Structures are given as C-alpha cells and as structure tokens.
Amino acid sequence: MHNTSDTVPLISVEAIHKSFPGVKALVNARFDLRPGEVHALMGENGAGKSTLMKIMTGIYQPDAGEIHVGGQKVSLSDPRTAQALGISIIHQELFLMNHLTAAQNIYIGREPRKGFGMFVDEARMRADTAALFARMKVDLDPDVEVGTLTVARQQLVEIAKALSFNSRILIMDEPTSAINDKEVEHLFAIINDLKAHGVGIIYITHKMDEVKRIADRVTVMRDGQYIDTLPAVTTDMSKIISLMVGRELADATRATGQGGDVVLDVKNLNSGRAIRDVSFSLRKGEILGFAGLMGAGRTEVARAIFGADPIDSGEISIHGVTQAIRSPQDAVRLGLAYLSEDRKHYGLVTSMTVGDNVTMASWPRFTRSRFFMNDARMREAANDYVQKLRIKTPSVDQETRLLSGGNQQKIVISKWLLRDCDILIFDEPTRGIDIGAKAEIYKLLQSLADQGKAIIVISSELPEVLRLSHRILVMCEGRITGELMGRDATQESIMILATQR
Amino acid sequence: MTDLTLDQAGKTKSALVSTSTLQKGVAFVVLIALLVFFSVFTENFAAWNNVVNIMQATAVNGVLGVAVTFVIISGGIDLAVGTMMTLTAVMAGIILTNLGMPLPLGILGAMASGAVMGAISGTAVAKLKIPPFIATLGMMQIARGLALVFSGTRPIYFNDTPNYGLISPESSLALLIPGLEIPNGVMIMFIVAIIASIILNRTLFGRYIFALGSNEEAARLSGVNVDFWKILTYALSGLICGIAGLIISSRLNSAQPALGLGYELDAIAAVVIGGTSLSGGRGTILGTIIGAFIMSVLTNGLRIMGVQEEWKIVVTGVIIIVAVFVDIMLRRRA
Structure with a gap:
C-alpha cells in the first residue's frame, strides 16, 4: 500500500x-x-x-x-x-x-x-x-x-x-x-x-x-x-x-485578568449527551473564553444557562443566589443576555427597524401607561446607542436587515445594554463580520468588561479567544477538559485540550 | 462598514418603502378599477341603494378579516372566526331572548364568549404547541357544534329586543345627516378597523404581534413572554368575532346556528388580497378592509351584470391567486 x-x-x-x-x-x-x-x-x-x-x-x-x-x-x-x-x-x-x-x-x-x-x-x-x-x-x-x-x-x-x-x-x-x-x-x-x-x-x-x-x-x-x-x-x-x-499570535494587546465578585456560578450542569457535568464561575469585569471545536457543547451550555433549552440537572447561582431559570424571560430578568452566533435567526427581528430592535428587550419601558408605544422616546434611546456604539445606519428607522454584520452585532449588544444586563454571553461574536469591524467589536467587549460587565465569549477562532479572554475554559464532547489563564494559553495548549476525548 | 455599504443600504431602503406602499396600492388600484368598470358598464351599480348594499355586504367579512389579520401578522392562522361568530350570536340570543336580559349584557356576552374561545385556541397554540392550523380547525368545529347544541339547532329571534336592529341595519348617521344612510353595522366595521389599526401600530401589544410574526425565536430570546402575547392575540381575534356575530345577527334579526362555515375562508381571502403576508410579520388593517371591499364589489357588480352566480365564485378564486402572485413579484423585486 x-x-x-x-x-x-x-x-x-x-x-x-x-x-x-x-x-x-x-x-x-x-x-x-x-x-x-x-x-x-x-x-x-x-x-x-x-x-x-x-x-x-x-x-x-x-x-x-x-x-x-x-x-x-x-x-x-x-x-x-x-x-x-x-x-x-x-x-x-x-x-x-x-x-x-x-x-x-x-x-x-x-x-x-x-x-x-x-x-x-x-x-x-x-x-x-x-x-x-x-x-x-x-x-x-x-x-x-x-x-x-x-x-x-x-x-x-x-x-x-x-x-x-x-x-x-x-x-x-x-x-x-x-x-x-x-x-x-x-x-x-x-x-x-x-x-x-x-x-x-x-x-x-x-x-x-x-x-x-x-x-x-x-x-x-x-x-x-x-x-x-x-x-x-x-x-x-x-x-x-x-x-x-501555524504562526504565533501577532498581537500584543493580550487581556490581563482581574477578579471581582463571582456573578455567575454554574455547578454540575447536565443535559443529555450535549452537556456533561459542567461547572464554572464567572466574575465581575472578567472575560471568560469558551474554546473548543464545533459540537463540543459550548453553545448548548450557553443556551441552557439562558433558559432557552431545558436542563437535566445542575445549579445556577447569580450574584450568590441560586436561581431556577426556566425561560429566557427569567434569565433576562436576572440580568443575563445571550447573543447568538446566528444573529439573523436568534438575535434580531431583521424586518423591523434599528430602533425597534435596540429597544426590543425593553419595550414595556417605552410605553405610556404600559399600553401605547412612545416611539419618540424609543427613537431617542436608540439614537443614544447608535452614537455610543457608533452604529452606522442612516437612521434608527432603517430596517435592520439592510445593515452590515458588524452593525447588526452592535444593535444586539445595544439591546442588552439598554436592558441593563450585566452578564453577557457572546456566541461567536464576530462570525460573519469583516476584519475591520472585528477589531471594533473586540474593543467594545474589552471596554464593557472594564465597566464591570461579566462576559463569556464562545469562539471557534483561537486567536479571538486568546486575544479577548482573561481566562479560558476548553470543552470537548460536552465536558470541560481544561482551564487556562489567558496569558499562559497558546493555540497548541487549547487544541490539545479540545481534542482530548 | 464603509460608506459604500451605507449608500447601498440607503438605496435599498427607498426601494423597499415604495414596494410596501405599492402592496396596499395595488389592492386600492384594483378596487378603484372595479368601481369604475362596474359604474361605466352597468346602469345601477353606482346607485346609492346599491352602494349601501355593497357596504352592508362588506361589514361582516370586513370585521372578521380584521380579526384574522391580527392572528396572521403574528405568524398564525385562525380558521375558527366564522363559526366563533355564529357561536357568539347564539350566546347573544340566549342572553337576550331566552334569559330576557338587557341589551348591553347581550353585547358583552357575545364579545366575552368570543374572547374566551379565542383564548382557548391561543392556549392550545402557545402552551400545547399545536400548530395554529390544527388548533383553530378544532376550534372551528367545537364552536360550530356548540352553536347548534346551545340553540337546539333552531334560530333564535330577537323579537323581544326591539333595539337589536340598532346594531346593524339601522343608520344612526342618517339621523344626524339626513340622506347619508350608512348602516350602523358598516360604521361599526370602520370603527373596529380604526381601533384595530391603532392597536396594531401604536401599542406595545401591536409591536409584539409584529415581532412574533417576524421572528418568534428572537423575541423569545429577548425575554418576551411569547406565550402570553400569543394567547392575547387569539383572544382579541375571538372578541372581534363577537362583534361580527352581533352585526350579522342584528341584520338577520336572528342568530342562525347553521351559518358560519366558509366565512373564515372569505375573511382570510380579504386579508391576503389586502397584501398581508400569510407567513406573518407584515400586513395592514387598511389592506384587509380594501380586500373585503374588493370581494363584495366583485360579487355585487357581477350580479348586476347578470353573470351566473357560480362564475362569481370562480372569479373570486382567480383574484386571490393573482393578488398573491403580484405580492410575490413585488417582494422579489425588492
């Protein structure tokens, strides 16, 4: 042969x-x-x-x-x-x-x-x-x-x-x-x-x-x-x-960790074959990276924590209090936000305007007597975020589907910031986003962490995980196979953990 | 991200706006064309009496169309609107004629029973995850059967409620402006349409209806209580069916328990002709009202021209297919 x-x-x-x-x-x-x-x-x-x-x-x-x-x-x-x-x-x-x-x-x-x-x-x-x-x-x-x-x-x-x-x-x-x-x-x-x-x-x-x-x-x-x-x-x-x-990371701006209080604590999370005994904690001001190959169970963990999919067992505490999260509604009320990689299906209502999408998770706040929409105030709030996050759109009345991937991602981020969420789970935050806009999203995530938001970044792009994360958890086949500090991690060390059966 | 992208986005936007206006526009142009055609080619079409006839004939289908518009924009379908209408009319008959209670209670009873039936359909869809087509197909039969059971399969007349005719055939407007004899039932349709339009476009509820129909999963993941708003949508649809039930029973001065089947298809046809997307997320109340008028103008005009009754049904079918085809063509160009 x-x-x-x-x-x-x-x-x-x-x-x-x-x-x-x-x-x-x-x-x-x-x-x-x-x-x-x-x-x-x-x-x-x-x-x-x-x-x-x-x-x-x-x-x-x-x-x-x-x-x-x-x-x-x-x-x-x-x-x-x-x-x-x-x-x-x-x-x-x-x-x-x-x-x-x-x-x-x-x-x-x-x-x-x-x-x-x-x-x-x-x-x-x-x-x-x-x-x-x-x-x-x-x-x-x-x-x-x-x-x-x-x-x-x-x-x-x-x-x-x-x-x-x-x-x-x-x-x-x-x-x-x-x-x-x-x-x-x-x-x-x-x-x-x-x-x-x-x-x-x-x-x-x-x-x-x-x-x-x-x-x-x-x-x-x-x-x-x-x-x-x-x-x-x-x-x-x-x-x-x-x-x-291949090449080593040509990027000097590696994140350095800091530790605030634990805001999210997950213990022994299980769900079928997809999630097996996953435990970890997330601190205020921290960016926690989730690395692993496709199908390793990272998205499943995120959706389970967010109440989007049912779990078999496990305990989730937020700000030190054990919570039963049965629906995304519960999760949002507790300050959790999930930003899916598939923004068009799970993040945005693309046929609605920028203003509608930015305010969507907070619509009840933009009403008169909880009945009539106050579109003027909604537009004002949306405009505020369009400026703060530098979303490129002709106006807040633009339909969301007409914007680029990077700007769509910023709209989803705005939605959760406006809703006062302080635990943000990003699933492939730069998927479908061009290189120029990627850097901008990275900077935005870093500044959010600096402001005290707790952030989870799920990413299949190792350079992205390495650049953003203070700490990295690696998953393989539903299990966490290792934990690395951001400054010590290399693509090789992650890959070895990610291919561990 | 570049200026170029922005420019393109700007251009697409203007094209889109003209398209969505066009959708309503197409239905409106068709209506005007039909009116002109029948006015020119028949003698009696434009007579005031006939115009009143047309409006009268539009009222029930228009109101039912509004009911089902809400559900369709939310991404569902309601096949039960016709028989729920009948059931609510029977409820009014029982309250007013059999129990001899005052008129306001009868009105309230009809609307409340519609809302409850709708809420049940909505619960089956939202909580039991039964596809809307199936859930409301079931409700269609349940309402039809209950109407027959409650009435003992016989019509209930409103002879003991002398003011019942006020709801539809009589014209209060004519008292204010002599000569303008628009039946109250038609005025009610317009009022229902205006309120519905406000609910759909100006309220939190309306905004959620559009969000559900456009992307239910994104709404759910935004923390929206999707189930609650869905149930409310079907309940509102049922409540409006109650209004239709009052109009039709007032016009007939009786609740006819065997009536109702087939009305849901006319209502859905009006919605579709009016440019509302059956896949949800897009649509207008005005379009539905125009759609309902197109159907009744067509029926009336062809009758005056002496076209055989059966052919009118064929023409209505053709109109539905053409309307949706135009809609698809316009959207493809967008």
Whole structure:
C-alpha cells in the first residue's frame, strides 16, 4: 500500500483557488488520494476543508486549478458528474429520508423498474440492498425505516448508498462525531474492509487518536492553504497541531485578568449527551473564553444557562443566589443576555427597524401607561446607542436587515445594554463580520468588561479567544477538559485540550 | 462598514418603502378599477341603494378579516372566526331572548364568549404547541357544534329586543345627516378597523404581534413572554368575532346556528388580497378592509351584470391567486 511511486492516484487536485465575496476560501490548495488508503484531512474551523470537499464533489466550481480522476483530467461541473466518476461523500449531517426504508433511501431517484417502467421493482431493490449490506458485513434489514435506526446505523446506510454507486472515492466528514466508542470500532472495521477492496477514503476529523489509528497519511490545511502531507503513524501529534495552528499570535494587546465578585456560578450542569457535568464561575469585569471545536457543547451550555433549552440537572447561582431559570424571560430578568452566533435567526427581528430592535428587550419601558408605544422616546434611546456604539445606519428607522454584520452585532449588544444586563454571553461574536469591524467589536467587549460587565465569549477562532479572554475554559464532547489563564494559553495548549476525548 | 455599504443600504431602503406602499396600492388600484368598470358598464351599480348594499355586504367579512389579520401578522392562522361568530350570536340570543336580559349584557356576552374561545385556541397554540392550523380547525368545529347544541339547532329571534336592529341595519348617521344612510353595522366595521389599526401600530401589544410574526425565536430570546402575547392575540381575534356575530345577527334579526362555515375562508381571502403576508410579520388593517371591499364589489357588480352566480365564485378564486402572485413579484423585486 505504501509503494507509492507507481500508483495512479484515485483523485488528485492541484493549485485550486476559490474565492467568495470578501473571502479567499482556497489558495493554491492540493490533495491526492491513492487506492486503498485512508487520507486524513485536518485543520481548524475555517481552514478550507469543507470548501475543498465541495469542489471534489462538484458542489462548488474552482476559480482555478486542475482535477484528475484516475489519471484523467476532469471537470466536476455538478454533484451528478462527481457521483458518476465514483466520488461520494458521507456528510456529518446525514441526508436520509426518515420515513423511507433503508432500501428506498439507497436507491432513491434510480429505483429499479418493472412492468414497462411503471412500477418499482421492490424485490430487486431489496435484494440489491441486502447484497450491499452483506458485502459490508453488517446486519441490517433493507426494509427497516431509517428514522428508527441509531445515528451509527444510519451512517452505515449512507455508506451502503455510496457503495451502490460503485464509489472508489469515499469522503467522510467527521463520521464519529455522533456515535459511541463501540460503534466507532465497527465503523473502523468497515473502513479497513473497504481499504482492502481498493477504495480510497478521505477522512475529515478533529480527533488525533483516530488519525493515529485509522489513517495512512495526513494532510494539514490552514487559512485555505495546503500546509503539508505527512505519514500518520510516524508523525508526532504535537507536530500536526502546530502545523494546524501555524504562526504565533501577532498581537500584543493580550487581556490581563482581574477578579471581582463571582456573578455567575454554574455547578454540575447536565443535559443529555450535549452537556456533561459542567461547572464554572464567572466574575465581575472578567472575560471568560469558551474554546473548543464545533459540537463540543459550548453553545448548548450557553443556551441552557439562558433558559432557552431545558436542563437535566445542575445549579445556577447569580450574584450568590441560586436561581431556577426556566425561560429566557427569567434569565433576562436576572440580568443575563445571550447573543447568538446566528444573529439573523436568534438575535434580531431583521424586518423591523434599528430602533425597534435596540429597544426590543425593553419595550414595556417605552410605553405610556404600559399600553401605547412612545416611539419618540424609543427613537431617542436608540439614537443614544447608535452614537455610543457608533452604529452606522442612516437612521434608527432603517430596517435592520439592510445593515452590515458588524452593525447588526452592535444593535444586539445595544439591546442588552439598554436592558441593563450585566452578564453577557457572546456566541461567536464576530462570525460573519469583516476584519475591520472585528477589531471594533473586540474593543467594545474589552471596554464593557472594564465597566464591570461579566462576559463569556464562545469562539471557534483561537486567536479571538486568546486575544479577548482573561481566562479560558476548553470543552470537548460536552465536558470541560481544561482551564487556562489567558496569558499562559497558546493555540497548541487549547487544541490539545479540545481534542482530548 | 464603509460608506459604500451605507449608500447601498440607503438605496435599498427607498426601494423597499415604495414596494410596501405599492402592496396596499395595488389592492386600492384594483378596487378603484372595479368601481369604475362596474359604474361605466352597468346602469345601477353606482346607485346609492346599491352602494349601501355593497357596504352592508362588506361589514361582516370586513370585521372578521380584521380579526384574522391580527392572528396572521403574528405568524398564525385562525380558521375558527366564522363559526366563533355564529357561536357568539347564539350566546347573544340566549342572553337576550331566552334569559330576557338587557341589551348591553347581550353585547358583552357575545364579545366575552368570543374572547374566551379565542383564548382557548391561543392556549392550545402557545402552551400545547399545536400548530395554529390544527388548533383553530378544532376550534372551528367545537364552536360550530356548540352553536347548534346551545340553540337546539333552531334560530333564535330577537323579537323581544326591539333595539337589536340598532346594531346593524339601522343608520344612526342618517339621523344626524339626513340622506347619508350608512348602516350602523358598516360604521361599526370602520370603527373596529380604526381601533384595530391603532392597536396594531401604536401599542406595545401591536409591536409584539409584529415581532412574533417576524421572528418568534428572537423575541423569545429577548425575554418576551411569547406565550402570553400569543394567547392575547387569539383572544382579541375571538372578541372581534363577537362583534361580527352581533352585526350579522342584528341584520338577520336572528342568530342562525347553521351559518358560519366558509366565512373564515372569505375573511382570510380579504386579508391576503389586502397584501398581508400569510407567513406573518407584515400586513395592514387598511389592506384587509380594501380586500373585503374588493370581494363584495366583485360579487355585487357581477350580479348586476347578470353573470351566473357560480362564475362569481370562480372569479373570486382567480383574484386571490393573482393578488398573491403580484405580492410575490413585488417582494422579489425588492
């Protein structure tokens, strides 16, 4: 398998460039996959892994670059073409129709026909599916409704579907993110079997131990660029992490911690598989960073504290008093604010004006006899914040959806400041915000902390966490795996904790 | 963040304002066009008697339209407005005729029973998380059945309440300004519309209705008591159905328990023709009133032209689809 010199790669992409408005997603990216190997693709969130995979499956078209499949130059103009060339992807979020059977899912859109093409040949479809499952050595009933299966078994159906296309190139995007250890073993057995049959597998993951166990080679990407390709088994884990993280932070203004009174104290918070025994405290004037990979449970913790989702157990104290927070309404009354990464869905009513949104959490205060809206006073208050936070808008009567991401974020911040919230939870505070505006949001957060607000920052961008946080908690798979002081933390030390199983 | 972005934002804004005005504008232009068309091509359409007829025919649908406008802007739907109207009329009949109580109590009873029924629908939607379509479909049947049960399936006449006709067919305005015989029921529709417009645009309640319909989750995460305002919205819708119940029973001088089914679809049609978005967050009371007038003008005008009754129904259907299509086209351009 490792006599590489004379093997024609199953697929190779070279010098791939891809830009989106305002972002260079891929710069000179490359990748190749040999028959019968597992090639891991690693990189931080936003390193360009998914963009590259979307190009290899025909979802995106590259701006420049060449793609060869089996030595032939090809153009993957759409997903159908990629599929015909034997390229399949198993997404992290599975795309199956829950109410259909396994067989129906596998042959959807290309069902075998009988009776002059008028009827579906169910018997053949079932037999073909059974043959696929037999080949994979899995014990699954072709007639089982997919919705009744566990995630792990649904994944097997997806793999069977890929095999039914005679795929020789199989892309797996974080296949173990939602399955348990035993199921992982089963999956790895199947992967090894596929390898033996000459199928090549591109394996996207954040988990170091898996790379060590299953992969032959590792390619690291960072900031849309190809960094290096290394043998998986002989390369040191820390070497891979340092390649993923790259340069040291070129930023002198690192936050220095200070400690006021504890304003928020969370003890033994649990919620299903998403939050497992999370305990921490937050002080007045402190910025506490929550680092971790996507799906580590950080957003879930924030939403649970805010009363947006129910919890199984745990105790939350605010200003030293234990509170039962059952709804966002309770949380807001206690001075908590949650600023979602998805501002358009959870933060703003984008079809309403800047003035309406800034005052939304405080509307009852802007009424005459709690009935009629006092729009003049509302506008005045909104104008005040437009100036204080330097929100760029023609007027407070502008519809919110017409503003840039940075200004929308400032509107959400204004909403909570106007409501006198003193515990602010920011989930990805600069997602979708351009670089110039990012710096401004950072400064704003720092000045809020200086004014005595207690702030939690959840961020997948390590430089952001390092720059802002006085203290950093790292989460992995629903647990807090470590705590670092802001000045001691490095991207490497965070990554090691974030990939700890 | 740059000046460029600002400029673009400014431009989009002006385009948007003209679009939303256009939506109402389109309905208004259609109404005027229909009025002109029928006035020119028929002899009797513009006669004062006929104009009164048209207004009279609009009153009930207009009021029900206002009721359901609130719910639709809040992101829901209320299929029960027609049969709730009937039930409230029956309640008025029981209070006034069967129990012989004074008129104000009958009026109060009709409106209160509507509000309670609405609050029940609202609770099913907000607390039990039943989709509005289903919850109000259930309430539609419950109200219809209760109206039949309470009345013993027979009409209740208001012969013992001589002033009952004051609610709708009579015209108090004509006493003040002789000749201007606009029925009271029509005046009530206009008053309901004005108050509804004020509630929707000038009060805290109205602002929450728009917020719920635009982005319920963002409102919830802003600490808004979403359930409470939702229940209140359905209750208000029910209360307004009570007003419609009084108007229709006054005009017929009886509560007709078998009536009511199908009124909800006419009301929703008026709302949609008036440019209110069925997906919530956007809409006006004025649009709904214009929509209700378009429907009754069309029915009346075609009848005068001698068009077969059944074809009028077909035309109304076409108008609904065209109105929504125009709405979609206008929004796509925005």
